[in-house]
Amino acid sequence: MIALRVAGTGRFLPEREITNEDLSRTLDTSDEWIRSRTGIRRRRILDPGDPPADMGVAAARAALKRAGLTPRDVDLLLVATNVPEEIIPGSAPFIAEGLGLSHEPPFFDVKAGCAGFVFGVAIAGALMESGLAGNALVVGIEALSRFVDWEDRKTCVLFGDGAGAVVLVRDSGGERGILGVSLHGDATKRELLRIAAGGVRLPASPQTVAEKKHFLEMKGRGVYQSAVTMMERATVEAAQRAGISLSDIDWLLPHQANLRIIEALVKRLGFPRERVLVNIDRVANTSTASIPILLDEAVRDGMIREGHILALTAFGAGACYGTVILRW
Numbered sequence: 526m527i528a529l530r531v532a533g534t535g536r537f538l539p540e541r542e543i544t545n546e547d548l549s550r551t552l553d554t555s556d557e558w559i560r561s562r563t564g565i566r567r568r569r570i571l572d573p574g575d576p577p578a579d580m581g582v583a584a585a586r587a588a589l590k591r592a593g594l595t596p597r598d599v600d601l602l603l604v605a606t607n608v609p610e611e612i613i614p615g616s617a618p619f620i621a622e623g624l625g626l627s628h629e630p631p632f633f634d635v636k637a638g639c640a641g642f643v644f645g646v647a648i649a650g651a652l653m654e655s656g657l658a659g660n661a662l663v664v665g666i667e668a669l670s671r672f673v674d675w676e677d678r679k680t681c682v683l684f685g686d687g688a689g690a691v692v693l694v695r696d697s698g699g700e701r702g703i704l705g706v707s708l709h710g711d712a713t714k715r716e717l718l719r720i721a722a723g724g725v726r727l728p729a730s731p732q733t734v735a736e737k738k739h740f741l742e743m744k745g746r747g748v749y750q751s752a753v754t755m756m757e758r759a760t761v762e763a764a765q766r767a768g769i770s771l772s773d774i775d776w777l778l779p780h781q782a783n784l785r786i787i788e789a790l791v792k793r794l795g796f797p798r799e800r801v802l803v804n805i806d807r808v809a810n811t812s813t814a815s816i817p818i819l820l821d822e823a824v825r826d827g828m829i830r831e832g833h834i835l836a837l838t839a840f841g842a843g844a845c846y847g848t849v850i851l852r853w
């Protein structure tokens with residue numbers, strides 16, 4: 526067990542809301558199609574020109590405030606995102622700048638697709654356990670609205686923008702902490718989700734722009750099929766490593782990619798639906814931000830209480846997937 530406590534959680538969602546009806550005015554889609562295939566009803570979208578890092582800073586400030594800590598207390602900052610503020614140096618320096626981390630703690634981006642936040646919590650826990658870090662701030666931040674083709678009904682209806690954050694502090698002597706972790710990657714699925722251009726393999730050029738290669742490409746069916754078995758495998762494995770059975774888990778917090786994926790996962794795990802947290806109807810798929818947003822909502826609503834066991838599970842581009850089991 527890695528002894529730690531989630532001392533604070535925070536989230537930020539942009540004001541602007543786009544409903545399925547709004548989308549159906551400009552796209553060949555409908556509220557009925559989107560709702561029945563994905564469970565999504567609306568999503569928040571960041572205004573063009575607003576820096577995504579500001580969402581991460583706001584979520585992090587809220588988490589620190591609830592932890593009773595200040596930016597000065599952050600010994601490690603991990604930022605999970607798919608789409609960095611800049612390709613170099615990524616997003617973490619922008620969050621550090623926004624928070625004013627003038628004491629220069631280490632920071633870096635975690636790039637593990639939509640599973641980045643789960644990977645980030647596991648990495649932060651390991652660094653804390655090893656003594657390399659004291660208090661850790663893990664932020665999930667996503668503005669995929671900037672990288673979806675708003676003319677492609679197969680992708681643009683699925684995503685929303687937002688950020689969430691947690692503050693992890695050491696908690697020696699107690700029972701709280703990370704009980705079990707399972708992290709995996711399946712590179713044979715690397716092409717299921719990608720932005721093909723803008724990296725070193727295919728640098729930006731007038732041709733890549735003309736061919737729309739800077740937008741998210743997704744093989745939806747393939748993602749769907751892999752997601753269920755990946756999250757199932759990771760959750761079963763993490764529970765085994767934690768020495769608990771699935772019925773000991775009080776709350777399952779799955780990555781919010783598609784309600785049907787969540788329902789299929791729950792069915793395969795034989796897990797009670799009423800103990801599964803879901804907000805995809807209101808915020809859509811916010812990628813790396815989905816689990817910390819969900820977590821903060823449940824904490825604010827008083828659903829998660831001391832002693833509860835939580836399973837955070839996610840899959841995403843790469844294909845990276847994993848589960849972290851925590852005792853709150």
Ligand code: UT7
Nearest residue numbers: 553554555558562563639678679682745746748749782783
């Ligand atoms: O964090 C990971 C992110 N990605 C995901 O989680 C995606 C996982 N995959 C999925 O959620 C589902 O595969 C989708 C929701 C993306 C698609 O559902 P599907 O049941 O797999 O549909 P499909 O891709 O097989 O498409 C069925 C039909 C197609 O029409 P035709 O070719 O049969 O005439 C699509 O063009 O549905 C059409 N379609 C749409 N129709 C109305 C696809 N998107 C839309 C849309 N509105 N927005």
